[in-house]
Amino acid sequence: MLSARELTKVYNGTPVVYNVSFDLQPGTVTAFLGPNGAGKSTTLRMLTGLTRPTHGQSWFAGRHYTAWPNPAHVAGVLLDASATHPGRTGRSHLRNTAILAGVPTSRVDEVLNEVGLADAGGKKIGKYSLGMRQRLGLAQALLTRPPVLILDEPINGLDPEGIRSIRTLLRNHAAAGGTVLLSSHVLSEVDQTADRVLMIGNGQIVADGPLRELVSSQ
Numbered sequence: 336m337l338s339a340r341e342l343t344k345v346y347n348g349t350p351v352v353y354n355v356s357f358d359l360q361p362g363t364v365t366a367f368l369g370p371n372g373a374g375k376s377t378t379l380r381m382l383t384g385l386t387r388p389t390h391g392q393s394w395f396a397g398r399h400y401t402a403w404p405n406p407a408h409v410a411g412v413l414l415d416a417s418a419t420h421p422g423r424t425g426r427s428h429l430r431n432t433a434i435l436a437g438v439p440t441s442r443v444d445e446v447l448n449e450v451g452l453a454d455a456g457g458k459k460i461g462k463y464s465l466g467m468r469q470r471l472g473l474a475q476a477l478l479t480r481p482p483v484l485i486l487d488e489p490i491n492g493l494d495p496e497g498i499r500s501i502r503t504l505l506r507n508h509a510a511a512g513g514t515v516l517l518s519s520h521v522l523s524e525v526d527q528t529a530d531r532v533l534m535i536g537n538g539q540i541v542a543d544g545p546l547r548e549l550v551s552s553q
């Protein structure tokens with residue numbers, strides 16, 4: 336189980352995330368849904384230890400993330416799919432990532448296949464479409480077969496086929512016992528993808544439940 340307790344981030348005296356707590360169960364896909372600027376990225380960054388909370392903590396399987404033996408093997412993280420190297424091929428980028436994470440490089444062609452980039456592995460990342468870069472980011476997150484996937488806007492900018500393929504991957508990850516948390520600012524993206532929606536507005540969770548219940552109660 337992935338747990339967040341009272342996660343709070345204050346920038347320049349202003350809380351941008353305030354007292355966010357939740358528990359995520361294995362086998363589920365949860366969406367963090369809220370408008371731009373609501374605090375989704377900051378929360379995901381705090382969950383993974385990339386941004387230090389002003390207050391609050393997160394745990395996975397009862398361990399504070401600072402005690403994770405190798406964070407890359409606990410959580411696969413996709414934060415900014417554009418932050419990859421344009422001159423390098425997708426395959427060589429993943430090979431380097433695999434070596435750094437201590438994963439056999441034979442895994443690279445497996446993940447390229449899993450995300451539907453088998454034919455594009457030899458192409459330069461600079462020539463990838465946005466959807467391909469999102470899928471490459473997802474491939475990178477999947478390299479270590481982590482139990483937890485934390486994905487910032489993984490569906491943003493994808494065409495309908497890209498949306499379907501990411502959706503299937505996330506559902507399969509959960510069906511295999513994984514825990515998935517993705518963020519989105521588009522309600523229609525998380526419909527059919529997430530079992531549960533955490534709605535965030537102005538840095539606070541304002542609703543929590545299956546999307547259908549949240550929509551019908553408004």
Ligand code: ADP
Nearest residue numbers: 346347351369370371372373374375376377378
């Ligand atoms: P979202 O992911 O929901 O779009 P963010 O978490 O990126 O929201 O941002 C929440 C708020 O915090 C925004 O107002 C943003 O400008 C601000 N913010 C994010 N990161 C920083 C930072 N490092 N320093 C100052 N303000 C920040």
Ligand code: ADP
Nearest residue numbers: 344345346347377380381384385386387388389
């Ligand atoms: P911390 O080290 O406190 O976790 P970050 O690494 O998230 O902070 O951000 C470092 C600095 O980058 C912030 O103090 C801020 O000046 C700047 N910054 C990054 N993102 C934003 C943003 N969205 N809005 C405003 N400032 C930002």
